[in-house]
Amino acid sequence: MSNSDKSVVSRLRKLIGEGAYGPGERLGEVAVSEQLGVSRTPVRLAFRTLEQEGLLQRAGKRGFMVREFTEADVFCAVEVRGVLEGLAARRLAEQGLSQALDAELEVWIQTGRELLAKGFLEERDVDAWSELNRHFHEAIVGSAGSPVIGDAIARNNHLPFAAADSIVIDSEALDREFRKLQLAQVQHELVVQALRQGEGARAEMLMREHAFIGLRYGELLGLGPGIGHERRGR
Amino acid sequence: MSNSDKSVVSRLRKLIGEGAYGPGERLGEVAVSEQLGVSRTPVRLAFRTLEQEGLLQRAGKRGFMVREFTEADVFCAVEVRGVLEGLAARRLAEQGLSQALDAELEVWIQTGRELLAKGFLEERDVDAWSELNRHFHEAIVGSAGSPVIGDAIARNNHLPFAAADSIVIDSEALDREFRKLQLAQVQHELVVQALRQGEGARAEMLMREHAFIGLRYGELLGLGPGIGHERRGR
DNA sequence: AATGTTATGTTTGGATCCAAAGTAGAGCTC
């Protein structure tokens, strides 16, 4: 997958994420290849990849169409990430933290503390949090004993709204995001505490709940209604 | 994906599953295309699909290699299926069973009861069980409110050892498999009971445990040692 | 003798060509 092949996949992924192609819209190989300025071959390859990622789906025998996601899909994708990261955390607690991992987690905890210590959020802090958050999650998932869990999470994260670093949405209302990140920080610290004490079930549940932070916590923190509060009907 | 394209993917998947290519072996596009009697194009498309499925992985800049799986990977993949199916079951219990789904699950419960009623297993019963088992799991996962969970499970099941219908391994020792299926049947019935009573947490845990049946239960049932008993070290 | 450089061969990526399958539209028949 040279630069161009990879770039076609990510460029298409970006375009779909931005809504450049409406949900359910059919994507023709020729049309896309002309738009991206490449031949049909890399586009065909990219379509197969994006199909597996779940962003495209087959439109009968006539190529691919953009997959459309409902609110329930978004909620479910977040929940899937929650249970998978929870699984990783539980395994980690059960097998015991290595000294190296313990130290690494401590770094990201401290980084978060320092980031939030001044009591408010600046523009560049958002990226810094995103960074440390990614490292924190990757450290846990990557140490779960097998890449299989991480792979499953990575595949799930291809749905743009499911990824862990989609926490911070509103980079303009920094004062409101601050309280959210404070809570996330507490959750991070609790997770590490549970991991250190070998409390597998607790670590799992904390991690699960932590996944919802971008989704359900808005209302509680006075950030406007989130998704997923309505009682799911049958 | 016409017959040929699809067939290349599934033929390759089969060949890899059978171990025709050793773990870690590099797969050249030309070599494979000659072996399968097609041109390079469908092989290149298939490689991308199989990469996403996790059966192949990139070998640097030089094409793809067969991914190798450790015992820990197998265990983890089964555990991943467990938590995902557990998630589906919990959601189902929380939102309540529809009448149609209740009836369908009852069908598969009854089918299983009748299959095991005679007290022993015949050769053709293995396929019958595999069939009803698949229907049972698909019914639950497919009714979880969003295809996202099912997709995640499907992707996980691309690892051949992770799928739910890989329960019955030894189709020659039918008497030993019988006790395993008896237990699986009980677990199915307990899951349905929990679902009907809206016991989300119980349904989730039962479903999780059920995933292990092909893996850890061999020893308990006198079928020889299974995988995953050893205490995982750090 | 060891190391750096060059040249050749192997392999993947991209573009184009051809064939096959499907769809839509027009025309014909009942």
Add this chain to the structure above:
DNA sequence: GAGCTCTACTTTGGATCCAAACATAACATT
């Protein structure tokens, strides 16, 4: 006027060709 059929066009799949990148090996130089 409705329905069927045949034709033309659109679109995807497969094969082949060309270019670029990488690896290996041979050769030259210090």
